Amino acid sequence: ETGVTQTPRHLVMGMTNKKSLKCEQHLGHNAMYWYKQSAKKPLELMFVYSLEERVENNSVPSRFSPECPNSSHLFLHLHTLQPEDSALYLCASSQDGTGSHEQFFGPGTRLTVL
Amino acid sequence: KNQVEQSPQSLIILEGKNCTLQCNYTVSPFSNLRWYKQDTGRGPVSLTIMTFSENTKSNGRYTATLDADTKQSSLHITASQLSDSASYICVVSWRGVYSGGGADGLTFGKGTHLIIQP
Numbered sequence: 001e002t003g004v005t006q007t008p009r010h011l012v013m014g015m016t017n018k019k020s021l022k023c024e025q026h027l028g029h030n031a032m033y034w035y036k037q038s039a040k041k042p043l044e045l046m047f048v049y050s051l052e053e054r055v056e057n058n059s060v061p062s063r064f065s066p067e068c069p070n071s072s073h074l075f076l077h078l079h080t081l082q083p084e085d086s087a088l089y090l091c092a093s094s095q096d097g098t099g100s101h102e103q104f105f106g107p108g109t110r111l112t113v114l
Numbered sequence: 115k116n117q118v119e120q121s122p123q124s125l126i127i128l129e130g131k132n133c134t135l136q137c138n139y140t141v142s143p144f145s146n147l148r149w150y151k152q153d154t155g156r157g158p159v160s161l162t163i164m165t166f167s168e169n170t171k172s173n174g175r176y177t178a179t180l181d182a183d184t185k186q187s188s189l190h191i192t193a194s195q196l197s198d199s200a201s202y203i204c205v206v207s208w209r210g211v212y213s214g215g216g217a218d219g220l221t222f223g224k225g226t227h228l229i230i231q232p
Contacts, residue, residue, distance in 0.1 A: 004157070042118070042222040043158075043203070090157050100146065100207075105157030 003027045004106035006091050012112045013081065021076040021109045023091030029104075031097035032074040034066060035090040037108070043090070049074060050097035081113045116141045118206050120223035128231050131194055135226045137187040137204030145207040149178050149189045152201045152225070161189070161202075194230045201225040 004025045013019050025032060034046040048055040049068040063085075065077040074091055088108045095101040118139045127133050139147070146165045150158035162171045162178040164187070170179045175198075177190045191198055204223040 040224065042224045043205075044222075045220055092157070102148070102160045102163060105159070107155070107157050110155075 004091060004093055004104050006089075006106035006109050008109060009107065010110045010112075012114065013078070014114050015081060015083070017081075018077070018079040020078065021089055021091075021111075023074040023076075023106055025072055025074075025091075025093035025104070025106075027093055027104060029093040029095050030071055031094045032068060032071070033092040033094075033103065034074065034076050035092065037088040037090055047076075048097055055097055078111075081111075083113050086111055086113045116206070116208060116219065116221045118204055118221045118223035120202075120204050120226050122226060123224070124227040124229070126229045126231060127194055129194060129196055132190065132192050133194060133228070135189045135191075135202050135204075135228070137189070137223055139185050139187070139204070139206045139221070141185075141206040141208045141221055143209045144182065144185075145209050147178075147180055147187050148205045148207070149176070149187075150203040150205060152203060154200070158203055191228075196230050196232060199228060199230045201227050 007022045031050045033048050036044045036046055046060045047066045052068050052071055063080050067075040088110050090108045091106040092103040094103045121136045144166055146163055148163045149161045151161050152158040161173050161176050164171050164180045166182050168180060175192045180187045189202055203225040206221050208219045
């Protein structure tokens with residue numbers, strides 16, 4: 001678990017706030033992912049970055065904006081969120097984005113939007 | 115449509131007993147299938163990964179099986195322990211459908227919530 005870290009672990013924000021989630025991987029991987037996990041729903045893939053380029057964004061609302069400045073860091077910038085965006089946001093990394101390699105997950109950020 | 119269905123949704127068993135979790139999928143073109151364990155408040159951790167040609171794979175007390183013909187997988191837990199209480203998620207990977215083929219697709223099941231009682 002310490003291979004992928006996420007901060008903050010918990011975040012409460014109003015709908016007009018702007019905040020950012022941070023993810024860092026110490027595994028030397030080339031692909032990083034953002035997932036949303038809501039209660040009683042499967043994990044939803046939001047964004048994939050492979051070699052710092054966004055590969056797929058899965059039609060995520062524009063109020064979620066990812067940033068990958070290098071292969072070790074991934075951010076998710078949040079603005080004007082809705083209460084239904086409250087969920088656990090998980091970051092993961094893998095050796096590459098081909099799906100052949102295991103994804104290592106961080107502990108997640110529990111987000112509550114008031 | 116790519117789908118992964120897991121059953122049961124939740125399961126309660128006594129410590130020391132065995133149990134089997136099921137995963138059915140309709141994913142194409144298939145690449146591999148993984149089972150993850152997710153403890154409460156933590157990210158998922160991989161237990162096993164199987165490709166098309168593999169029928170069974172073990173990781174300690176966890177044994178996963180794959181029938182690629184019927185598109186079914188199971189995760190068998192032997193001699194359960196209290197620490198096995200968690201959600202178990204089946205994930206199926208499908209080949210390079212993203213732009214430029216740079217990444218495979220992943221379809222997640224909703225998971226089975228397992229509770230081990232003393």
